[in-house]
Amino acid sequence: QSALTQPPSASGSPGQSVTISCTGTSSDVGDYNYVSWYQQHPGKAPKLMIYEVSKRPSGVPDRFSGSKSGNTASLTVSGLQAEDEADYYCSSYAASNNYVFGTGTKVTVL
Amino acid sequence: EVQLVESGGGLVQPGGSLRLSCAASGFTFSTYWMHWVRQVPGKGLVWVSCIKVDGSTTYADSVKGRFTISRDNAKNTLYLQMNSLRAEDTAVYYCARGGYISAFDIWGQGTLVTVSS
Numbered sequence: 001q002s003a004l005t006q007p008p009s010a011s012g013s014p015g016q017s018v019t020i021s022c023t024g025t026s027s028d029v030g031d032y033n034y035v036s037w038y039q040q041h042p043g044k045a046p047k048l049m050i051y052e053v054s055k056r057p058s059g060v061p062d063r064f065s066g067s068k069s070g071n072t073a074s075l076t077v078s079g080l081q082a083e084d085e086a087d088y089y090c091s092s093y094a095a096s097n098n099y100v101f102g103t104g105t106k107v108t109v110l
Numbered sequence: 111e112v113q114l115v116e117s118g119g120g121l122v123q124p125g126g127s128l129r130l131s132c133a134a135s136g137f138t139f140s141t142y143w144m145h146w147v148r149q150v151p152g153k154g155l156v157w158v159s160c161i162k163v164d165g166s167t168t169y170a171d172s173v174k175g176r177f178t179i180s181r182d183n184a185k186n187t188l189y190l191q192m193n194s195l196r197a198e199d200t201a202v203y204y205c206a207r208g209g210y211i212s213a214f215d216i217w218g219q220g221t222l223v224t225v226s227s
Contacts, residue, residue, distance in 0.1 A: 003156075045220055048210075052213070057215060089154065091157075098157070098170070101147075
């Protein structure tokens with residue numbers, strides 16, 4: 001199972017929006033609405049930010065939103081804040097109880 | 111407080127074995143799928159293995175036949191038995207709860223496994 005493709009980096013100024021793409025195949029992202037997104041600060045464990053493409057767990061700000069079209073999912077962070085600077089990973093269910101993560105995107109708040 | 115705490119990492123020689131543990135607390139462990147995910151320092155996340163509520167298991171191709179995931183619901187503990195270890199298995203290993211259907215909603219702090227002679 002190949003990793004989902006994400007851009008290595010993305011950036012924006014405070015208050016702006018940034019969108020990260022996550023491209024898979026018809027066997028993972030394109031076939032299931034089980035895409036999730038994770039935020040990881042340096043030296044810390046990942047944190048779930050979005051599940052089932054666009055749902056937010058309790059406590060996650062509504063500045064974080066997700067969507068999907070075909071084989072590509074996206075995470076948008078609106079109203080960028082300094083604490084949003086982190087690595088972000090997508091993940092998708094990939095049949096037969098297998099899972100695949102994205103390559104990761106480093107978000108920089110300028 | 112919902113919590114996962116990994117232990118058992120360390121330095122092991124190529125070809126050696128190691129068993130990781132993940133102690134769960136604050137939730138009904140037996141009712142959740144559980145996963146192991148690893149991350150080479152400075153690199154991305156990689157899913158390793160999953161164990162369902164009924165004890166059935168799945169593995170990434172890279173560890174199939176070498177790693178065994180198991181759970182002890184009486185002890186609220188998840189395990190990963192790693193045999194025939196290779197240098198490329200060097201990583202931080204996280205246990206994660208499978209919540210919200212196919213998402214990893216709770217993560218441990220990770221335990222570092224280093225395979226080197």
